[in-house]
Amino acid sequence: MTKLSVNINKIATLRNARGHNRPDVLQAARDCERFGAEGITVHPRPDERHIRYQDVRDLKGIVTTELNVEGNPTPDFLELVREVRPEQVTLVPDAPDAITSNAGWDTLCHQEYLRGIVQELKALGCRVSIFLDPDLEMVKAAVGTGTDRIELYTEAYATQYRHNREAAVAPYRAAAALAQQLGLGVNAGHDLDLDNLAFLKQQLPALQEVSIGHALICDALYLGLENTIQLYRRQLL
Numbered sequence: 702m703t704k705l706s707v708n709i710n711k712i713a714t715l716r717n718a719r720g721h722n723r724p725d726v727l728q729a730a731r732d733c734e735r736f737g738a739e740g741i742t743v744h745p746r747p748d749e750r751h752i753r754y755q756d757v758r759d760l761k762g763i764v765t766t767e768l769n770v771e772g773n774p775t776p777d778f779l780e781l782v783r784e785v786r787p788e789q790v791t792l793v794p795d796a797p798d799a800i801t802s803n804a805g806w807d808t809l810c811h812q813e814y815l816r817g818i819v820q821e822l823k824a825l826g827c828r829v830s831i832f833l834d835p836d837l838e839m840v841k842a843a844v845g846t847g848t849d850r851i852e853l854y855t856e857a858y859a860t861q862y863r864h865n866r867e868a869a870v871a872p873y874r875a876a877a878a879l880a881q882q883l884g885l886g887v888n889a890g891h892d893l894d895l896d897n898l899a900f901l902k903q904q905l906p907a908l909q910e911v912s913i914g915h916a917l918i919c920d921a922l923y924l925g926l927e928n929t930i931q932l933y934r935r936q937l938l
């Protein structure tokens with residue numbers, strides 16, 4: 702079974718546009734869960750342009766499924782997750798000024814650095830996932846960090862899917878199979894949508910979780926949040 706974790710960053714983007722509390726991010730998280738989300742994902746960025754650090758603290762008290770907090774493990778981020786202790790932390794190597802996440806970790810170069818962070822987060826009781834490109838060397842080296850899971854960065858899959866879905870999924874299939882063989886759990890995310898999700902799920906049977914935000918919230922504008930979450934869940938059956 703592949704779980705759907707709904708990324709609510711874009712709900713916070715809309716809220717922040719006016720400086721009040723509409724839409725209410727906490728209520729949106731509760732509603733996503735009521736409508737079928739099996740997890741809530743947030744990616745607080747250093748400029749707090751969407752999810753704020755305080756949102757993460759508040760979400761911990763109300764999320765009843767699983768809270769997945771993504772980010773670059775800067776001192777501020779680590780302080781936050783030490784306090785909040787979410788069910789899952791996904792480490793993402795993005796620069797402070799990145800528009801969105803744009804690369805996976807180099808687990809060869811940063812293995813020792815990541816190992817220390819993974820160890821600390823696991824000692825706090827968090828499951829740890831490391832954001833990775835579908836590169837077999839990076840998957841192998843991820844084992845040495847002690848991480849529980851990897852999250853395959855699916856932007857390249859989503860882009861190529863429109864032209865040649867078999868070619869698009871091939872590196873992901875290989876990376877997921879190797880990860881599973883090496884004892885790592887497999888998540889995936891970035892630019893997944895109602896067109897490309899079912900094929901990814903079909904080709905990666907061991908996929909444990911997808912986190913989806915941008916396309917899902919865009920679809921919800923037309924289809925409604927409840928219906929949209931149900932439609933995404935159906936792609937994962």
Ligand SMILES: CC(=O)[C@@H](O)[C@H](O)COP(=O)(O)O
Nearest residue numbers: 710744771793801802890891
């Ligand atoms: C880690 C990842 O893949 C990102 O998609 C992220 O969680 C989304 O971040 P933004 O909402 O800031 O683009």
Ligand SMILES: NCC(=O)COP(=O)(O)O
Nearest residue numbers: 708890891892912914915
């Ligand atoms: N980890 C990926 C994520 O949370 C959402 O990415 P996107 O669907 O907003 O591209």
